[in-house]
Amino acid sequence: MPLQFLILIVLAVAAAILSVLTAIVVVIRKTIDRNRAKTQARLYQIYAARCSELLLTDLPPLPVDSKPSSLFLQYESLIEPTKRSLAGMVATRRRVHREALQQVLVDFAQDISGDSSRRLVYFFYTLGFVDEELRLTKSRRWWIRANAARTLGLLGAKKAIAALTALLEDPHPDVRHQAMQSLVKLVGPDALRTILRISRNLSRWSAIELSVVVSSFKGTAVPYLIEALRSRDQSVVLFAAEMLAEIGLVTAVEPLMHLIRTTIDTTIQAQSLKTLGRLGDERARNLVADLLKSKVQPVRLSAMEALGKISGSEAVEMLKPWLASRLQEEKLVAARALATTGVEGIAVLRAARAENDELTAAIADQVLEEFGAQREEA
Amino acid sequence: MEALVDLILNSYLVFVVLYFIGVNLTYTVLLAISVREIINHMRHDRFSNYRLIVQSELTPPVSILAPAYNEEATVIQSVKSLLKLGYGKYEVVVINDGSKDQTLAQLTAEFEMYRSRQVYNPRIEAKPVRGIYKSRLPEYKNLVVVDKENGGKADALNVGINVARYEYVCCIDADSILEDDALQKVMKSFLEDEHVIAVGGIVRIANGCEVVNGRVVKVGLSNQLIPVFQVIEYFRAFLSGRMSWQAVNGLLIISGAFGLFKRAAVLEVGGYKHDTVGEDMELIVRLHRFKREKRQPYRIVFVPDPVCWTEAPDTVKVLSRQRNRWHRGLLDTMLIHRKMFLNPQYGVIGMAAMPYFVFVELLGPVIEFFGYLAMVVLLIMGSLNLQLGILFFIVALFYGVMYSVGAVLLEELSFQRYPNPRDLALLLSFGVLENFGYRQLTAWWRVKGIWDYFRGKNAWGSMQRKGFSTSKK
Numbered sequence: 002m003p004l005q006f007l008i009l010i011v012l013a014v015a016a017a018i019l020s021v022l023t024a025i026v027v028v029i030r031k032t033i034d035r036n037r038a039k040t041q042a043r044l045y046q047i048y049a050a051r052c053s054e055l056l057l058t059d060l061p062p063l064p065v066d067s068k069p070s071s072l073f074l075q076y077e078s079l080i081e082p083t084k085r086s087l088a089g090m091v092a093t094r095r096r097v098h099r100e101a102l103q104q105v106l107v108d109f110a111q112d113i114s115g116d117s118s119r120r121l122v123y124f125f126y127t128l129g130f131v132d133e134e135l136r137l138t139k140s141r142r143w144w145i146r147a148n149a150a151r152t153l154g155l156l157g158a159k160k161a162i163a164a165l166t167a168l169l170e171d172p173h174p175d176v177r178h179q180a181m182q183s184l185v186k187l188v189g190p191d192a193l194r195t196i197l198r199i200s201r202n203l204s205r206w207s208a209i210e211l212s213v214v215v216s217s218f219k220g221t222a223v224p225y226l227i228e229a230l231r232s233r234d235q236s237v238v239l240f241a242a243e244m245l246a247e248i249g250l251v252t253a254v255e256p257l258m259h260l261i262r263t264t265i266d267t268t269i270q271a272q273s274l275k276t277l278g279r280l281g282d283e284r285a286r287n288l289v290a291d292l293l294k295s296k297v298q299p300v301r302l303s304a305m306e307a308l309g310k311i312s313g314s315e316a317v318e319m320l321k322p323w324l325a326s327r328l329q330e331e332k333l334v335a336a337r338a339l340a341t342t343g344v345e346g347i348a349v350l351r352a353a354r355a356e357n358d359e360l361t362a363a364i365a366d367q368v369l370e371e372f373g374a375q376r377e378e379a
Numbered sequence: 380m381e382a383l384v385d386l387i388l389n390s391y392l393v394f395v396v397l398y399f400i401g402v403n404l405t406y407t408v409l410l411a412i413s414v415r416e417i418i419n420h421m422r423h424d425r426f427s428n429y430r431l432i433v434q435s436e437l438t439p440p441v442s443i444l445a446p447a448y449n450e451e452a453t454v455i456q457s458v459k460s461l462l463k464l465g466y467g468k469y470e471v472v473v474i475n476d477g478s479k480d481q482t483l484a485q486l487t488a489e490f491e492m493y494r495s496r497q498v499y500n501p502r503i504e505a506k507p508v509r510g511i512y513k514s515r516l517p518e519y520k521n522l523v524v525v526d527k528e529n530g531g532k533a534d535a536l537n538v539g540i541n542v543a544r545y546e547y548v549c550c551i552d553a554d555s556i557l558e559d560d561a562l563q564k565v566m567k568s569f570l571e572d573e574h575v576i577a578v579g580g581i582v583r584i585a586n587g588c589e590v591v592n593g594r595v596v597k598v599g600l601s602n603q604l605i606p607v608f609q610v611i612e613y614f615r616a617f618l619s620g621r622m623s624w625q626a627v628n629g630l631l632i633i634s635g636a637f638g639l640f641k642r643a644a645v646l647e648v649g650g651y652k653h654d655t656v657g658e659d660m661e662l663i664v665r666l667h668r669f670k671r672e673k674r675q676p677y678r679i680v681f682v683p684d685p686v687c688w689t690e691a692p693d694t695v696k697v698l699s700r701q702r703n704r705w706h707r708g709l710l711d712t713m714l715i716h717r718k719m720f721l722n723p724q725y726g727v728i729g730m731a732a733m734p735y736f737v738f739v740e741l742l743g744p745v746i747e748f749f750g751y752l753a754m755v756v757l758l759i760m761g762s763l764n765l766q767l768g769i770l771f772f773i774v775a776l777f778y779g780v781m782y783s784v785g786a787v788l789l790e791e792l793s794f795q796r797y798p799n800p801r802d803l804a805l806l807l808s809f810g811v812l813e814n815f816g817y818r819q820l821t822a823w824w825r826v827k828g829i830w831d832y833f834r835g836k837n838a839w840g841s842m843q844r845k846g847f848s849t850s851k852k
Contacts (some may be wrong), residue, residue, distance in 0.1 A: 016781060144422045
């Protein structure tokens with residue numbers, strides 16, 4: 002017993018010491034972090050003031066026939082003292098100063114344009130930030146690659162376009178997303194073609210991230226989205242169909258109709274039908290009406306929803322039989338579709354309230370309430 | 380005879396010491412996994428732009444389900460706070476579970492509710508619905524109040540799931556305070572992985588925090604002892620326990636105070652079980668069971684930073700009832716799903732998570748409690764092996780101190796919600812102090828919970844809500 006006892010005591014004490022040491026390390030780390038944050042804040046202020054000066058300094062006008070390098074020489078003369086001061090520092094100090102300077106430049110880059118923006122891009126290159134970040138895009142750690150991809154976009158480094166395009170196929174989704182955002186910043190809407198062509202198995206999150214980019218381009222993005230309807234990847238096609246509905250340009254109607262006719266994927270058919278409904282173009286009426294007979298319920302439901310939006314009063318007779326469906330969900334979708342057709346559909350629903358089938362009557366009542374028709378009636 | 384008793388009790392103490400060492404090792408492993416997971420989460424979070432969830436039209440809408448029973452003191456403020464969350468499209472469904480006070484009257488008056496003709500589709504069986512109400516005011520058009528006969532929280536949630544319009548349902552307590560971005564953060568897990576069927580967020584204690592208009596504006600610790608002890612317990616449970624189990628898809632509980640589910644998955648398993656007091660845990664275990672039996676890919680996830688604040692009991696009496704109920708719920712769930720226990724068909728759930736919950740969480744307090752009892756008896760008999768006694772105390776106390784301090788440090792390394800250094804020092808001290816009395820007390824309540832369970836006591840026990848309307852409690 003004494004030996005085991007001793008071993009256990011020693012183990013318990015060792016573990017207790019370990020806990021205490023960890024606590025001490027945490028406290029020390031917190032103190033260091035706090036001091037570092039203070040230093041960074043101070044340096045940030047210093048470099049922010051210096052950068053403002055660099056950007057606001059008036060440069061002598063260049064002759065019309067001067068070479069482009071003359072402009073760069075002027076920029077170089079502005080940044081030269083800062084470069085010299087950094088070169089004179091010891092490695093650790095230089096690293097801290099460069100971090101602060103880079104942060105200032107990145108922050109400034111987001112708010113300025115014109116000549117000041119060109120100056121900033123030049124500073125990024127000449128201070129070696131672009132090359133540094135390009136090297137980091139090859140890091141083994143995903144978060145470093147993601148950060149490099151983001152920073153390169155913020156730096157406006159066109160030199161990084163090839164590296165960022167390569168990162169679109171990175172195994173980590175965060176890296177892919179940062180590369181995508183940066184490419185869009187550097188290239189504009191044309192980057193969408195590459196992004197949509199390369200994208201595979203888009204998660205909902207990636208689709209949401211991409212949707213914000215696409216929405217910002219509005220109509221300019223439509224040709225790329227139509228092209229993406231031909232993708233072999235289901236997630237990309239669904240995304241393109243959803244975004245076409247959001248943007249709402251009727252140029253998408255024919256490609257969507259073609260897609261519905263040619264695909265055997267019922268999820269894509271259902272989504273495309275919803276998009277056609279939102280686009281509300283009459284050209285799609287016959288195709289949508291045909292799909293009311295689909296054997297796949299989600300396709301039927303999407304067709305009902307779309308028909309109500311596309312056809313107006315002409316859809317009433319086609320939708321009416323679905324009120325008698327045995328499935329509650331079908332009754333409800335048909336009732337809502339009828340309500341969207343207008344006065345005639347509303348009249349059908351009002352009449353349905355007197356039906357013997359209690360469920361149909363109740364659903365008609367609910368939908369009338371949803372569409373405010375009941376209160377108007379009252 | 381005396382020698383036999385002496386031998387049995389001393390042997391039991393040796394067993395308890397070995398048990399504590401085993402538990403310590405388990406906790407160390409859990410803590411290590413949690414550290415890794417939290418660091419990964421924070422790295423990932425740096426690149427997450429949650430505003431996108433609010434901005435994008437592709438974000439799926441959510442139905443927030445808030446069951447309310449006699450919540451007249453807090454219901455209006457809670458609902459108003461829920462209606463102001465930072466999220467795209469969502470509805471708030473308040474289920475009045477046959478309250479005997481003015482809960483329903485207050486809601487209908489404040490939000491100008493009218494009786495809607497919405498068709499109720501009871502896909503999960505539950506107590507009858509007396510009416511569905513909607514607001515006449517356009518600013519509250521996403522509020523639905525369901526009035527039903529009393530049937531308990533689980534039954535109310537089942538009605539909420541039946542009424543919910545959207546694909547995702549967020550189950551919360553009516554008095555929970557969700558942070559503005561909480562819904563965005565839990566939703567992200569679903570959006571990143573289509574196999575995710577449920578996500579839980581961290582629940583923190585609001586006692587001592589400053590609450591203004593249903594929002595926690597300043598985080599702090601309560602002046603009372605009981606809530607501060609619970610802060611440490613919540614750290615242990617959420618930051619260490621749940622974070623580590625979710626890493627291996629072995630999460631067995633998502634707190635009833637805040638969880639987001641795929642509605643279809645909950646409907647598939649028949650919703651909440653209404654005849655258990657641990658309905659939140661039981662649902663999660665049933666989801667695991669169903670998915671594993673059907674061999675369908677799935678994940679149940681815990682996200683450590685979407686915060687839900689809740690009012691914790693501040694008296695020994697209420698706390699004892701709560702712990703008693705939690706333990707009965709745990710026991711009930713383990714017995715209902717005993718088929719999964721040590722059954723390789725259920726993978727990590729059957730072979731690791733359930734054995735952990737049975738041997739550490741469920742039986743731990745019993746083993747500990749009888750350890751103290753054996754010590755006292757041996758002391759009275761004068762035959763306590765001194766070395767063993769010292770060892771027992773060292774290991775028993777250390778086992779709590781290490782895990783509690785570790786959990787506080789984990790919070791400090793990651794989210795640092797308590798900015799005041801005084802609070803951090805206080806939490807670390809309480810992590811040590813709780814092992815001298817508080818832990819033994821909770822062990823006793825849990826032992827009593829097991830006893831009550833086998834005696835057929837199945838009550839919930841009530842907690843008088845004081846409301847968050849006062850700015851600082």
